[in-house]
Amino acid sequence: xxxxxxxxxxxxxxxxxxxxxxxxxxxxxxxxxxxxxxxxxxxxxxxxxxxxxxxxxxxxxxxxxxxxxxxxxxxxxxxxxxxxxxxxxxxxxxxxxxxxxxxxxxxxxxxxxxxxxxxxxxxxxxxxxxxxxxxxxxxxxxxxxxxxxxxxx
Amino acid sequence: xxxxxxxxxxxxxxxxxxxxxxxxxxxxxxxxxxxxxxxxxxxxxxxxxxxxxxxxxxxxxxxxxxxxxxxxxxxxxxxxxxxxxxxxxxxxxxxxxxxxxxxxxxxxxxxxxxxxxxxxxxxxxxxxxxxxxxxxxxxxxxxxxxxxxxx
Numbered sequence: 001x002x003x004x005x006x007x008x009x010x011x012x013x014x015x016x017x018x019x020x021x022x023x024x025x026x027x028x029x030x031x032x033x034x035x036x037x038x039x040x041x042x043x044x045x046x047x048x049x050x051x052x053x054x055x056x057x058x059x060x061x062x063x064x065x066x067x068x069x070x071x072x073x074x075x076x077x078x079x080x081x082x083x084x085x086x087x088x089x090x091x092x093x094x095x096x097x098x099x100x101x102x103x104x105x106x107x108x109x110x111x112x113x114x115x116x117x118x119x120x121x122x123x124x125x126x127x128x129x130x131x132x133x134x135x136x137x138x139x140x141x142x143x144x145x146x147x148x149x150x151x152x153x
Numbered sequence: 154x155x156x157x158x159x160x161x162x163x164x165x166x167x168x169x170x171x172x173x174x175x176x177x178x179x180x181x182x183x184x185x186x187x188x189x190x191x192x193x194x195x196x197x198x199x200x201x202x203x204x205x206x207x208x209x210x211x212x213x214x215x216x217x218x219x220x221x222x223x224x225x226x227x228x229x230x231x232x233x234x235x236x237x238x239x240x241x242x243x244x245x246x247x248x249x250x251x252x253x254x255x256x257x258x259x260x261x262x263x264x265x266x267x268x269x270x271x272x273x274x275x276x277x278x279x280x281x282x283x284x285x286x287x288x289x290x291x292x293x294x295x296x297x298x299x300x301x302x303x304x
Contacts, residue, residue: 035185036224043181070264074182080253081183081272081289085264101182142185 023051024058024091024127026135031121032142034114042066042115044106044123044137045099050091059088060126065115066108069123073104088128115139156223156235163281169206170284170303171277172296175252175270177213178225183272183289191274192230193293194300201304207233212254212270214243250275278303 029046050056061069071086086104091097099105106123115121120136127133155161172191176184191207198205209226211217214237217225222235237243247254250271257267272289276299285299 032181035228038221038224041179041181068264076272076289079271079273079286079288080269082267082269083180083183084267085260101186105182107181142189 022133024056024125024133025049025051026137029135029137030140031108031115031137033117033139034111035142037114039114040110042108042111043101044108044121045101046135046137047096047098048089048091048135049096050093053093055093056091057088057128058091058125059128061106061123063108063121063123065111065113065121067110067112068108070107070109071104072107074102076102154219154236154238156219156226156237158219161234161236166206166208167281168279170204170279170300171275171281172205172207173210173250173275173277174208175210175212175247175250175254177211177270178217178221179213180270187272187274187289188226188229188233190291190293190296191233194296195230195232197293197297198300198304202232204304205232205300209233209235210243210246211235211237212243212247212252214238214240276300 025048027047027049029044031044032042034042048058058071061071063069071089073084073086075082075084089097089104097104108121117139119139121139122134122136125133125135172194174184174187174191176187178184188209195202195205195207207230209222211222217237219237222237226233226235236246238246246252252271254270256265256269259265274287274291274296276284276287276296278284284303287296287299
C-alpha cells in the first residue's frame with residue numbers, strides 16, 4: 001500500500017474515532033454532594049446522548065475522585081431494594097440513556113478526595129471501540145434536586 | 154448500641170412511637186432519601202415530635218462504627234438515633250423485624266454483583282408492635298397521616 005494512502009486511511013480512522021467520542025455527550029450531569037466529610041460513596045446522574053448512527057457501549061469508567069466508578073441499577077422488589085452492578089450500558093444510535101436515582105446511575109465508590117462546592121468532577125468513559133470520552137459533572141445538594149433525580153425513566 | 158455509645162434494648166424507647174429504618178451509611182441513594190423523609194416527618198410533627206423516636210439501624214456493622222453513624226445522622230433531624238452492634242446483634246435485630254439484607258456473588262474484580270436490603274420504614278407503637286410497613290418513597294405527609302391516630 002502506498003504510504004500516502006495508508007496515512008490518509010489512518011487519519012480517516014482517527015478522525016472517525018475522535019468524532020464518535022465527541023458525539024457522546026452529557027447533559028444535566030451532576031453528582032450528589034457528599035453528606036459529610038467521611039462520605040465514601042456518591043452517585044452521579046444526567047443524560048448521556050449518542051449522536052452517532054451506531055449503537056455505542058460504555059464498558060468502563062474512572063475518575064480521580066474515586067477508587068472505582070461503576071454503573072448500578074436500582075430494583076425494587078416487594079419492599080426489597082437491590083443495587084445491581086451493571087458492567088456496561090448501551091446507548092442506541094441517535095438515542096440517549098438517563099442516569100437516575102431509581103434506574104441506572106453512576107456510583108463513585110471509595111472517594112479518594114471529597115468533592116467540594118465549585119468542583120467540576122471529571123469522569124472518563126471507555127467506549128466499546130476503544131475510544132475514551134470525558135464528561136464533567138457539577139456538584140449539587142441532594143435536597144435541591146430531590147425531585148429532579150427521580151422519574152426520568 | 155446507639156451513636157453515642159450507649160447500650161440500648163427494646164425497652165429503651167418504649168414510651169414512644171418508633172419509626173425504624175435499616176440501612177447503611179455507604180448507601181448513597183435509598184438510605185439518605187429515606188432519612189430525609191424521616192427528617193421531614195419529624196419537622197412536620199412540630200411539638201408532637203417528642204412522642205416519636207426515629208431509629209436508624211445499620212446493617213453494615215463492619216464499616217458503620219458509632220462514630221461513623223454519629224457523623225452520618227448529624228446531617229438529618231437531631232432526634233434520629235443511629236444504632237449499631239456486632240454482626241450477631243444486627244442479625245438478631247433484623248430477624249425481629251423480618252428484614253433481609255446481604256450481597257450477591259463477588260466478581261473477578263472483587264465487586265459484589267448486587268447488594269440488597271429491605272427498604273421499608275417500620276412504624277411501631279409504644280409497645281413495640283408493628284403498626285404499619287411504609288414503602289420506600291412514601292411522602293412525609295402520608296407517613297404523618299399513618300401516625301396521627303397514635304399521637
